[in-house]
Amino acid sequence: VSAQRHSIKEPVVVIGGDAAGMSAAAKIRREQSERPIVVFERSPHTSYSACGIPYYVGGQVEHARDLIARSPETFRQKYHIDARVHHEVMHIDHKQQRVKVRNLEDGDEFWEPYGKLLVATGAVPKRPDVPGSDASGIFGVSTLASGLAVRRHLVQERPHTAVVVGGGYIGLEMAEALVRRGLHVALVERASEVMGTLDRDMGALVSAALRDTGVTLYLEETATGFETTEGRVSAVVTDRRTISADLVVLGLGVRPNTHLADEVDIARGESGALRVSDRLQTSVEGIWAAGDCAESWHLVSRRRVQVALGTVANKHGLVAGTNIAGGDAVFPGIVGTAVSKICQYEVARTGLGEEECRALGIDCAAATIESLTRAGYYPGAGAITVKLVGERGSGRLVGGQIVGIEGAAKRIDVVATALTAGMTVEALINLDLSYAPPFSPVWDPVQIAARRLAKAL
């Protein structure tokens, strides 16, 4: 308590004003009403839903402001948090406990002192290091600003053709959004199926769904360059063909944004992200890290990984904020859950896939079943495919993947909860899951898969 009292006037500086940074700032404020908190965010926006960008581009969400949970004004007025957008932190001077900040609007630079520092710098889209990749008309979509830029491009340039490079979930969601906008959309993916976070057999279901929507897939192809006309992209060149493109979206994933942290020798893990304790402390006393730039403990693989998801960033922020405010919170880790909606299909995964198990040397068995989202006789019942993976010997559940129509994907949460609890496949069979005809067959598809898997283990 005395340590907490002592720290109450010690200023907190947060670098990065999205999910992790603002969750932490808000948590500190709830715990310590007087503590000075300054947040620097280089973009014009705080606390927005990056996951909502494809729906803004696709038009299901009309206004970009709808994606903003809380504006800088809200933080200032309701939380008394000094949230400064258009402000980029250039340098951390940890000896003197201060950061150098540039006001991007007027170019002014100044030093801001801190007692505790939270690095919540997020991640940046990977850009292929190939000719033409800096042409106009090529967009990454990790910030709200980039989402605005894509939609502006759609309105002002009226592109007819688009190419998405990379078939991860952001690439797929953007491909769907552009189809909705009436463009001819092609997608280039290096692997043999889209959605590399799924095993190949499940990814194939998503590839098929995408083709049904009208997206032309070029699988097992790599983008090797971009053709440009007067500085604008006009085509994507792959190792096998040239695909004309008035608009290109990069969906190659992200890398943690750690250059500031590197300057002060904050340790990084094998993932490339900042190494943190389960209390979200970095290797440097007084500096914390949270969100896409920080590692998480994977409870199933028992390794440190980097996950760039809003759910994790929010939890990181809450834990880091609690601890910076003098409390004691622990982030136990993640199990690798993700979900996406691609056209009418829902796609979800958690834990480890068969291919990941093989890479990690885990002796596993898998079972895949097809079932229905509702009782077969109930209107609207539709296909769901569930794959579960278990460890031989221990019988422990290690992962699950789901592809299906509406109502399918949220079932992954049962698998995620079971993974967190370290359940066996056998235990899954006996779970007392809810059933009524509008919701499920009498054996939930997850349990049907568990029954099949138990035999294979």
Added chain:
Amino acid sequence: VSAQRHSIKEPVVVIGGDAAGMSAAAKIRREQSERPIVVFERSPHTSYSACGIPYYVGGQVEHARDLIARSPETFRQKYHIDARVHHEVMHIDHKQQRVKVRNLEDGDEFWEPYGKLLVATGAVPKRPDVPGSDASGIFGVSTLASGLAVRRHLVQERPHTAVVVGGGYIGLEMAEALVRRGLHVALVERASEVMGTLDRDMGALVSAALRDTGVTLYLEETATGFETTEGRVSAVVTDRRTISADLVVLGLGVRPNTHLADEVDIARGESGALRVSDRLQTSVEGIWAAGDCAESWHLVSRRRVQVALGTVANKHGLVAGTNIAGGDAVFPGIVGTAVSKICQYEVARTGLGEEECRALGIDCAAATIESLTRAGYYPGAGAITVKLVGERGSGRLVGGQIVGIEGAAKRIDVVATALTAGMTVEALINLDLSYAPPFSPVWDPVQIAARRLAKAL
């Protein structure tokens, strides 16, 4: 193995041909291809979905045959199981290991010998012991035959008014079905809100939803009799009024059907259902019980309870069948999960409510939150209310209840899984649940409730 070899010709008799009985019979057949298996079912149907009856009555399901998973012919031809419908077991003679059976079609009676006996006699609707309760036009709805009778009554008698007596989930589902059929529907319930398996505050949301559908609710009223005209029901009399009714549906719950078992002194528990071991053995060697007539261990209250649900019956059947076939399976227990759809509302519960905790002497706290089923900006986002209950001191989660629009209820499965794993409320907050805007806010409503509850504990 030798015991299994020995038993392979020993005949199995199953009393009751729905979920528990036929699951067991099918499991035995999968394990022992030669074992003689006879099933006696007094109704004309095997393996039907009793839970689907309201949708057949309401017309969403056109044909009663759609509710039948497997017919007696299928069992005979594909499983070589001698499934005899219209056959009622009258008596168990355990000394001579035989049952007396009546063929309900021709009145013939005969003895059938068994090596092992499975009692899967289900449950029967409670009937109020009041004048007129045997009039025509009054229906319980626990069997497919009774569902057929209700729909026949609708077509032939063209009733205008209906009264449902009892506001449990079957009563509510039937009330909705009758509204769909264009009837004026009233519902009489003794408690102050419908859905007594929910706490009163959550039940109030369901009462409101039911009124929105046009059902007239008479709460805190008790049916004291039925007025009849020429043997037909014409009105329901309560302690406060008389409500005219061309059709009455009883939704007063069910009681385990144990009269046969009572004859041979199979022990019953406090619930009134048959006491079974976790291998589903009764107190009498060689006799097993499964489904609505048997007890289950409640993993949260740590008491034996009777649950009349298809999910539990199927699991009971699988475990009993495995063991009768010489295997070794255990049914660990239930957590009290149930779900229902009432008009556009989804209603779910698991574990213990606040009121149940009080009755059991568990010192609990509860938190109720309102949130959305999807990200606020995503089309179709709608209201969801989540209530969680936790135990003071231990911090352990003890129950959850959900009322909301489409996409709300299946979230109860996360709570059920967490209860089974014995998780704390704190652990729920950190679960790696799936998030994308079409599926959830970034904090799943269950986790928002857990955050609120953690503060109250």
